[in-house]
Amino acid sequence: MPSGLPRAELERRLQELEAIHENLRALTSTLDLAEVLRIVLGQIKTLTSAEGLSLLLYDRARDELVFAATETLRENSLIGRKGCGVRAMGRDGGEDILSVPLRHGEVVAGAIELAARYDGQPFTAEDRQRAAAVAAEVEAAVRAGDVSHDGETLRRLLAKAAAVVPSRGAALVLYDPSGQLVFRSSRTLERAVIDGVRLRMGQGIAGWVARNRQALRLDDVAADPRHDPDLARRTGLRPRTMLCVPILNKDALLGVIQLINKVDGTAFGEHELHLVERLAGHAAIAIENAFLYAQAELAGITDDLTGLANTRHFNRVLPRLLTRGGAVSLMVMDLDDFKPVVDRYGHLVGSRTIARVGRLIGDRLRADDVAARFGGDEFVVILPGTGTVEARAVAEQIRGAVETCRTLDDADGDGIGGVDISGLTVSVGLASFPDHASDADELFRVADAAMYAVKRGRKNGVAVAAPRS
Numbered sequence: 001m002p003s004g005l006p007r008a009e010l011e012r013r014l015q016e017l018e019a020i021h022e023n024l025r026a027l028t029s030t031l032d033l034a035e036v037l038r039i040v041l042g043q044i045k046t047l048t049s050a051e052g053l054s055l056l057l058y059d060r061a062r063d064e065l066v067f068a069a070t071e072t073l074r075e076n077s078l079i080g081r082k083g084c085g086v087r088a089m090g091r092d093g094g095e096d097i098l099s100v101p102l103r104h105g106e107v108v109a110g111a112i113e114l115a116a117r118y119d120g121q122p123f124t125a126e127d128r129q130r131a132a133a134v135a136a137e138v139e140a141a142v143r144a145g146d147v148s149h150d151g152e153t154l155r156r157l158l159a160k161a162a163a164v165v166p167s168r169g170a171a172l173v174l175y176d177p178s179g180q181l182v183f184r185s186s187r188t189l190e191r192a193v194i195d196g197v198r199l200r201m202g203q204g205i206a207g208w209v210a211r212n213r214q215a216l217r218l219d220d221v222a223a224d225p226r227h228d229p230d231l232a233r234r235t236g237l238r239p240r241t242m243l244c245v246p247i248l249n250k251d252a253l254l255g256v257i258q259l260i261n262k263v264d265g266t267a268f269g270e271h272e273l274h275l276v277e278r279l280a281g282h283a284a285i286a287i288e289n290a291f292l293y294a295q296a297e298l299a300g301i302t303d304d305l306t307g308l309a310n311t312r313h314f315n316r317v318l319p320r321l322l323t324r325g326g327a328v329s330l331m332v333m334d335l336d337d338f339k340p341v342v343d344r345y346g347h348l349v350g351s352r353t354i355a356r357v358g359r360l361i362g363d364r365l366r367a368d369d370v371a372a373r374f375g376g377d378e379f380v381v382i383l384p385g386t387g388t389v390e391a392r393a394v395a396e397q398i399r400g401a402v403e404t405c406r407t408l409d410d411a412d413g414d415g416i417g418g419v420d421i422s423g424l425t426v427s428v429g430l431a432s433f434p435d436h437a438s439d440a441d442e443l444f445r446v447a448d449a450a451m452y453a454v455k456r457g458r459k460n461g462v463a464v465a466a467p468r469s
């Protein structure tokens with residue numbers, strides 16, 4: 001490291017090196033994608049002091065970007081509401097708080113409060129001096145009566161306090177002599193404001209960066225023709241300056257990191273761009289490893305033919321759901337007259353028939369329901385938080401869908417779409433915890449017995465297990 005650098009610059013670079021080392025250590029300690037995203041976002045937030053941070057992942061199947069982890073500075077102001085005194089900002093997980101009182105003569109009339117420095121370090125005496133200087137400006141504004149208009153002056157001063165001491169949360173509270181709240185404004189980083197929002201490849205600045213695999217540093221975002229103002233309206237954050245960096249692993253796009261506005265109002269520099277590019281390189285390796293781990297884990301619990309869960313996953317999930325308490329319903333179902341389909345058309349059509357039924361089942365379930373192929377042409381469905389009446393309605397929907405499915409679709413592209421499978425039906429047995437059973441083994445046994453009761457009778461029906469005696 002160059003020895004002729006000023007002491008403050010040397011300390012900053014050492015801090016960055018320590019943060020990068022910590023980032024690498026943390027990223028190599030987990031294969032959980034959500035934890036990887038949290039670590040990456042946290043390090044970028046610490047090192048850049050950005051007002052808005054987003055990590056977008058690339059959905060290769062849809063050729064889109066998805067906001068997977070975001071934090072956005074939101075500002076809220078109130079004027080003329082009642083209060084009962086100055087209340088400190090709540091500490092989030094032991095966050096450091098810097099509070100500077102606002103005085104009107106000898107009376108404490110409010111406070112400026114800052115929560116958690118961006119770099120994660122404790123507030124210093126110099127931080128307090130800078131905040132106190134802004135507090136003096138607030139006191140002067142209050143004496144001048146600016147707050148009696150629209151409070152815009154005080155909102156600007158709050159922004160100034162948050163800029164001179166970059167922090168993740170800031171609040172300004174004013175009270176009159178009677179203890180009534182006359183003004184309150186806060187600036188805090190909020191998570192997940194736009195998580196799940198999708199961008200087309202090429203849409204907005206992030207979409208352009210993804211398509212061109214090229215990082216951007218912009219000093220005037222609004223003037224850039226690639227800027228999409230719709231996202232700014234969703235977040236309430238007006239972008240002025242921006243860094244946008246692709247996440248690449250061996251030229252394969254994994255996502256994009258986007259930073260909007262520095263808390264202190266300055267523009268992002270080339271040094272910060274290179275720093276984020278370096279962190280993006282670390283992120284790429286960690287995200288790729290997390291993807292591979294998730295794929296391997298998913299393969300271990302997925303039935304190859306139907307895309308539903310397999311028996312191993314079913315046997316692991318059902319007892320766990322019962323221990324959480326509350327109603328859980330289980331359906332056991334078996335296809336009727338499946339053998340004639342195989343005898344007539346062969347095993348390929350038989351396999352495609354099972355896959356088709358699997359899709360019919362999956363399409364009629366909620367996100368937290370669990371459907372599994374139990375073996376051969378038998379399926380099981382777990383419905384958490386669902387009693388017998390509601391579960392029977394779901395079972396009837398599945399039974400009806402199988403009964404009215406006349407032909408195979410061509411979803412697999414193997415040229416057998418249109419094969420006649422009319423006459424295929426399903427028998428369903430249903431049992432609910434705790435009404436029909438006290439544990440997972442008993443629940444499966446009584447649901448399975450109810451299914452065989454249908455098979456021995458008219459088939460193509462739904463039967464409910466007898467209540468526990």
